[in-house]
């Protein structure tokens with residue numbers, strides 16, 4: 001009896017303490033003008049619910065509080081906006097004090113000059129420098145031949161093998177961009193670079209606690225090594241008489257001199273290019289392989305497009321700009337993959353001053369999660385939204401509508417959009433014209449908070465014509 005009384009007492013005590021803590025936290029953030037919503041536990045907020053329930057958490061909160069609500073996720077008081085009109089406004093109005101709000105761990109590891117850490121004139125310079133590296137002319141003349149050459153060799157010898165397509169597309173995204181940036185092939189330098197880069201990426205996604213054996217600490221150490229390797233490369237280039245046709249050469253020579261960067265800025269720019277294109281390109285490629293496997297009719301149509309291109313060329317001829325531009329269905333497959341899998345759930349901003357948005361007052365320093373995921377499943381924009389239907393994108397107006405946020409929007413719209421599409425298209429070209437494949441089965445693909453296959457996505461690959 002006494003034991004039972006103690007247990008009941010403890011349970012009641014815990015309940016009362018929890019209620020008091022939750023109420024205290026709500027009171028702490030109760031400010032006039034804030035949108036409705038809940039703040040969860042002190043310090044941790046609602047992060048656990050957000051990560052565990054994922055999109056359902058967002059949809060439940062929207063059902064209770066409307067399309068704009070407050071929460072406390074990923075360590076910060078945050079306004080979540082699921083309102084397409086407001087999302088558009090936020091993306092278009094950085095100059096009104098709505099700056100990127102990416103976590104400290106990401107900014108420290110990607111460097112002071114990385115594009116997400118700068119704004120105003122500094123952002124203009126870094127962005128201008130980047131855009132000049134990936135203009136349509138440069139993609140046509142310099143980058144596409146490199147991507148073609150890389151994909152041919154990366155995709156050779158897959159016949160009669162079981163491969164983890166997640167691993168292969170990750171290596172592909174990184175090594176292909178290393179080749180575009182500095183002409184580095186799959187050599188010893190890329191073999192030392194790759195593991196450090198993977199540690200760097202993990203570090204950006206971790207809590208900024210700099211203690212030995214944490215991912216953050218390893219990420220910071222990896223950044224140091226990556227910076228050293230890139231610094232050495234720049235020094236070697238300066239000493240050598242050789243000329244190079246790659247992004248590093250353009251960066252070192254300041255393009256047309258409008259965007260002359262210091263060495264530290266060049267290094268951060270290179271890390272930014274590799275980082276931004278890495279997960280987006282690899283995951284979209286992996287998910288395209290998955291969807292094509294599950295939708296034979298789409299695969300047939302895609303293969304028809306690529307075999308048609310091959311028929312016009314000799315086996316050794318690389319893909320050229322006209323081939324790439326003719327890949328209408330491929331582009332549609334890439335958009336449909338990005339939409340249905342939602343490779344990017346949204347983007348983060350923070351307020352630089354108290355601001356009025358949609359009639360609410362958002363305090364200075366709060367994060368805004370411009371959550372764009374749900375727009376991808378809006379039946380008004382995409383009838384039968386859960387079907388994988390690339391044909392819908394053949395109507396090019398879909399790519400131009402006001403709420404097309406797959407590549408972001410406004411002043412920070414993805415500058416690597418065409419480069420990313422060119423890479424994935426070239427990968428798909430060689431993959432579907434050389435091989436057929438079957439999933440081994442049993443692999444799970446998680447859709448939230450990131451799209452990933454925790455144990456890999458294994459496929460058995462065979463020659464297309466055997």
Ligand code: HEM
Nearest residue numbers: 115273276277280281344347406407408412414415416420
């Ligand atoms: C399928 C591939 C890709 C997708 C879905 C994608 C998506 C996005 C999105 C949603 C943003 C907006 C971020 C924000 O507003 O905060 C963005 C920005 C950015 N992307 Fe991409 N991206 C892709 C490929 C690439 C590639 C290949 C590069 C390499 C150059 C790249 C470089 C960047 C950079 C540097 C930014 C920041 C721009 C700025 O802050 O001004 N992306 N991307």
